[in-house]
Amino acid sequence: MSEAALQRSNDMLEKARLDAEQRFIARTPQSRTEFEAACEHLPGGNTRSVIHFDPYPVRILRAEGARLHDADGHSYTDFLGEYSAGLYGHSDPHIIAAVKAALDDGIVFGGPNLHEIELAGILCSRFASLEKVRFTNSGTEANLMALGAARAHTGRDKILVMEGAYHGGVLYMAPYAARVNVPFDYVYGVYNNLERTLAAAKGQEHEIAAILLEPMAGGGGGIVSEPAFLQGLRDFADEHGIVLIFDEVMTSRMGRGGLQGELGVTPDMTTLGKYLGGGLTFGAFGGRGDIMHVFDPRNPDAVPHAGTFNNNVLSMTAGIAGLKHVFTEDVADAQCQRGNAFRDRLNAIIAARGATAQVKGYGTILVIHFQKSPINNPYDGVHTRPEARSLFHLEMLERGFYLAARGYMSLSLALTDTDLDDFCTAFDGFFEQFGDLIDEV
Ligand SMILES: Cc1ncc(COP(=O)(O)O)c(C=O)c1O
Secondary structure (H helix, E strand, C coil): CCHHHHHHCCCHHHHHHHHHHHHHHHHCHHHHHHHHHHHHHCHHHCCCHHHCCCCCCCCEEEEECCEEEECCCCEEEECCCHHHCCCCCCCCHHHHHHHHHHHHCCCCCCCCCCHHHHHHHHHHHHCCCCCEEEEECCHHHHHHHHHHHHHHHHCCCEEEEECCCECCCCCECCHHHHHHCCCCCEEEEECCEHHHHHHHHCCCCCCEEEEEECCEECCCCCEECCHHHHHHHHHHHHHHCCEEEEECCCHHHCCCCHHHHHHCCCCCEEEEEHHHHCCCCCEEEEECHHHHHHHCCCCCCCCCCCCCCCCCHHHHHHHHHHHHHHCCHHHHHHHHHHHHHHHHHHHHHHHHHCCCCEEEEECCEEEEECCCCCCCCHHHHHHCCHHHHHHHHHHHHHCCEECCCCCEEECCCCCCHHHHHHHHHHHHHHHHHHHHHCCCC
16 A cells, blocks of 8 residues: 555554554665665575565564564574574573583594484483484474475375465465465365364275374464364374374473473374574484484385484574483473463453453464454464554554464563563554554454
């Protein structure tokens, strides 16, 4: 909508958003210059679609603890937490020391090292479903390899996924991503709807190699799976010899054993990523020994699992340091409770203001939606007006809080209780000022 059209319009929400955008542009000239320079060699000035937002993102120069500093001299308290990979904050001393020590011993060995043994042992002792594990360079790759393992193990091809699910850049189950997706033979279920999911699979039970889903749809809006849905899929997988894979790339931080531990359903395989490499490039997949056996290179019929940097010493050592010294099992449980309490506090603020919003999520991963209608699967979020999301994002940036443009937040260990209090004050201030303008579609 042009500014002139806006003047004529009654859309106070879009007017407020445009105002916030004008102020954003006025206070970020250097970020704008950098963005224009970036556009010369990067499409849209970007090499990771999700971190773009309109009119252009702030350019981050450096970070420490829970603070980010942009090219225009502004500081932000970081509530994005690098989409959950930044659990340790930006300068945890254990992580920094581990990486420095690893650098001192040399990098890129081209052979097995000691660190991979230790990290594999820690992961298998933490997550109930892991007997054997392998490392990758990203969560996307972990999911791809887990699907490959299930296909090799079962000799079947089809993959049951949930509509709207996100499992990585080439595994995004939204129609507009279809062209960049790996072309598996997908069967589409509906998150939190067992009846429709089983109906979609009907007649193909013995062609399906794997069911892949998140126990909480993270990118899909922080929607926790109903335990009966997960248990129903568990039973269905058992009945038909299908490999049940939980993508815990985001949710493994939710309590000592991941969200599978909290919800009490154990998959055959689990995929991991994000913070488990200490904030460095990381992914892992693993599960039942008989399934993972397909990769044992001592077998003449083994299938390959490649990846130059799979056991890179920086991610391995940072991952070990984080799990041994920082994100211990007790800390994992406590952080999960801390996140749930923070979510409840934000929802109480919304309720007190009578605002059209809700905060979904579990533990330290939270997503704000600007609608009251229930959200049980990724497509239920359509009642949120994009203008409301954008206004909230721009206003929170102005108030000094960094979070994803789509309302996603993940809390790092570096955030203090005062940071959470300050966020609540800003959050309440936002709804005091704009709450009345927000309605749902
Ligand atoms: C649930 C889930 N699976 C997989 C991935 C992909 O991980 P990566 O970005 O490390 O490839 C993500 C990333 O956000 C994710 O949220």
